[in-house]
Amino acid sequence: EIVMTQSPATLSVSPGERATLSCRASQSVSSNLAWYQQRPGQAPRLLIYGASTRATGIPARFSGSGSGTEFTLTISSLQSEDFAVYYCQQYNNWPPWTFGQGTKVEIK
């Protein structure tokens, strides 16, 4: 089973600033990596797949990069609606499909 590790656990950022979230896989997942956003009380929402492809309707301020074992989600200028928990997830070796433990982006 591939273990996904996200850092930091919590990220405090001011509105308008850049946020950089990291995700590491225990072995290579190539570019088969997705990012999800989960706002309080809501279902997760797909942001990025293929490590860097934005899903339908996702604003350009969200970008993903990386391959192999190291990945990054960048939010270029945080808006109020971006304060949420973010999960990475691999789909290279399955089953199981595995998620990271999440990074909470909170208002500084």
Place this chain on the structure above:
Amino acid sequence: QVQLVESGGGVVQPGGSLRLSCAASGFTFTYYGIHWVRQAPGKGLEWVAFIRYDGKNEYYADSVKGRFTISRDNSKNTVYLQMSSLRTEDTAVYYCAKDLIRYFDWKTGTFDIWGQGTMVSVSS
């Protein structure tokens, strides 16, 4: 619009059973695999089960294998999760999620549409 709606959650005693449903609309249901993903209170996301678009293969997390069964009725655009021998650690919100990929290939496993979730509480 594309939508998944879960139902069937509730409170059940340890050792009991429950069947969840996931009703799909707004897309060609027979083209896509469907997953179940759960989230324990205050915790992260855990993939639970997957069924292929045609129902020919199913996959399960080790934590539920032998206790949960996923199935689908393509005539009703619905996926089911039959849960038995429930344990307290199965307490969670259960989401169904549509796979991004049409049909089935090695890139299966991106969850592009999610339902709102249904709560399952296992408690005596």
